Amino acid sequence: MRPTRRELLAGAAAASLSAPAAAQIITRPADVAVVGAGVFGAWTAKKLQDAGRRVLLVDPWGPAHARASSGGESRMTRGAYGADEIYTRMALSSLDDWRALSRTAGLPLFAETGVLFFFPDRDPYALATIEVHRRLGLPTQVLERAEMTRRFPAIDSDGVALGLYEPQFGVLMARRAVQTLVARFVEAGGSYLAAQVLPPEAGQGRLNRLRTADGQTINADRFVFAAGPWLPRLFPDLLARRIRPTRQEVFFFRPPAGDPRFGPGQLPGWADFNGGDLFYGMPDLEARGFKIARDTHGPVMDPDEGDRGHSAEALARVRAFIARRFPALRDAPLNESRVCQYENSANGDFLIDRHPRWHNTVLVGAGSGHGFKMGPAVGAYAAALVTGAPLSIEPRFSLSSKAESGERLVH
Numbered sequence: 001m002r003p004t005r006r007e008l009l010a011g012a013a014a015a016s017l018s019a020p021a022a023a024q025i026i027t028r029p030a031d032v033a034v035v036g037a038g039v040f041g042a043w044t045a046k047k048l049q050d051a052g053r054r055v056l057l058v059d060p061w062g063p064a065h066a067r068a069s070s071g072g073e074s075r076m077t078r079g080a081y082g083a084d085e086i087y088t089r090m091a092l093s094s095l096d097d098w099r100a101l102s103r104t105a106g107l108p109l110f111a112e113t114g115v116l117f118f119f120p121d122r123d124p125y126a127l128a129t130i131e132v133h134r135r136l137g138l139p140t141q142v143l144e145r146a147e148m149t150r151r152f153p154a155i156d157s158d159g160v161a162l163g164l165y166e167p168q169f170g171v172l173m174a175r176r177a178v179q180t181l182v183a184r185f186v187e188a189g190g191s192y193l194a195a196q197v198l199p200p201e202a203g204q205g206r207l208n209r210l211r212t213a214d215g216q217t218i219n220a221d222r223f224v225f226a227a228g229p230w231l232p233r234l235f236p237d238l239l240a241r242r243i244r245p246t247r248q249e250v251f252f253f254r255p256p257a258g259d260p261r262f263g264p265g266q267l268p269g270w271a272d273f274n275g276g277d278l279f280y281g282m283p284d285l286e287a288r289g290f291k292i293a294r295d296t297h298g299p300v301m302d303p304d305e306g307d308r309g310h311s312a313e314a315l316a317r318v319r320a321f322i323a324r325r326f327p328a329l330r331d332a333p334l335n336e337s338r339v340c341q342y343e344n345s346a347n348g349d350f351l352i353d354r355h356p357r358w359h360n361t362v363l364v365g366a367g368s369g370h371g372f373k374m375g376p377a378v379g380a381y382a383a384a385l386v387t388g389a390p391l392s393i394e395p396r397f398s399l400s401s402k403a404e405s406g407e408r409l410v411h
């Protein structure tokens with residue numbers, strides 16, 4: 001009988017940890033050690049494995065755990081990125097990988113709900129998105145207000161000038177997707193080690209090994225660090241001022257019993273540009289509730305110690321928005337709230353680059369609140385950097401392009 005994912009992960013972790021804890025254990029040498037089993041690390045590990053490398057994936061808390069940025073219930077995937085065509089292309093190229101992974105899972109990982117962005121005016125972001133999507137041949141539909149109201153009756157479109165509907169995008173079941181991916185990686189012969197890597201010590205032009213908090217040594221030819229909001233802790237000199245984790249609050253509300261307007265058949269993933277104060281949300285998937293969040297960056301947050309309870313202020317804000325935009329949910333009971341952290345670069349661009357002093361080490365992160373959907377494309381790019389070089393090097397992903405302060409430009 002095929003082992004379950006839980007058995008595989010537990011087995012892999014236990015095998016690595018079964019020797020006496022006091023001794024210094026040297027783990028089986030790997031071609032590449034990947035630190036961090038969030039969406040970026042897991043896809044990088046999988047893409048390296050697909051390229052024939054022996055890969056060790058290391059994370060003390062498990063894939064997409066409760067405090068990881070990838071650990072939420074759901075994440076939106078969309079192609080609307082204004083003039084930032086690079087992210088449209090990455091979102092698009094990732095869809096096939098997500099679909100293929102979903103076919104291997106017991107429960108679906110991708111809900112093709114469609115995605116609707118709407119704007120109070122003919123926003124330059126909307127116009128640029130239309131231009132890019134036309135050029136790429138995407139089936140994105142431009143909706144006038146009356147059409148939007150007819151098709152999406154849950155939304156009060158008062159003050160909306162324009163909607164963009166992307167039928168082939170939707171919602172990824174985030175935590176389940178990363179857990180499934182790591183299970184497939186382990187089934188295909190990848191190694192998983194449940195251990196916390198210590199900040200690496202300086203090497204002469206290269207990194208030679210890693211040490212873990214429980215006294216193990218990890219040897220590999222090459223290393224990838226995909227530690228999300230923990231990256232600044234592993235590389236304080238390089239990243240403490242370049243990646244800023246912020247506190248983000250997410251809410252799930254109970255829709256009226258049996259009301260189809262809030263289900264995935266009728267309500268797409270959505271975002272209201274709302275004059276610059278952007279709110280976004282998702283339909284009631286798997287009966288979790290109607291999801292809603294404000295996209296504005298919250299205060300700086302420690303991913304281990306930060307308080308995970310929601311604030312009364314954030315709840316009041318989403319309730320006020322709901323009363324205006326989704327009036328049928330005005331008094332809906334709160335099912336659940338979650339506090340997660342974005343790990344932001346100054347302008348919202350990702351970091352995927354070699355370490356400036358260690359040629360055999362790659363840094364991957366700064367998903368900046370929009371990276372999940374692009375996990376497969378990020379993993380492919382990072383794997384290409386590890387094994388040689390991608391076909392074209394993208395300056396926007398470089399460490400040198402990462403400012404210590406600035407305005408968020410990617411939305």
Ligand SMILES: Cc1cc2nc3c(=O)[nH]c(=O)nc-3n(C[C@H](O)[C@H](O)[C@H](O)COP(=O)(O)OP(=O)(O)OC[C@H]3O[C@@H](n4cnc5c(N)ncnc54)[C@H](O)[C@@H]3O)c2cc1C
Nearest residue numbers: 036038039040069070076197227228340367370371372373
């Ligand atoms: C509330 C919220 C909503 C979002 N919505 C969307 C969305 O709708 N669409 C979208 O595309 N993106 C969205 N994002 C962004 C996306 O989720 C993140 O960009 C992405 O999950 C980041 O993944 P990661 O792998 O870099 O980090 P993480 O998922 O945080 O993974 C990092 C991993 O590194 C491990 N680690 C840390 N330190 C060590 C160590 N010393 N040793 C070993 N392992 C270590 C951690 O345990 C963790 O598992 C959202 C994010 C949040 C918080």
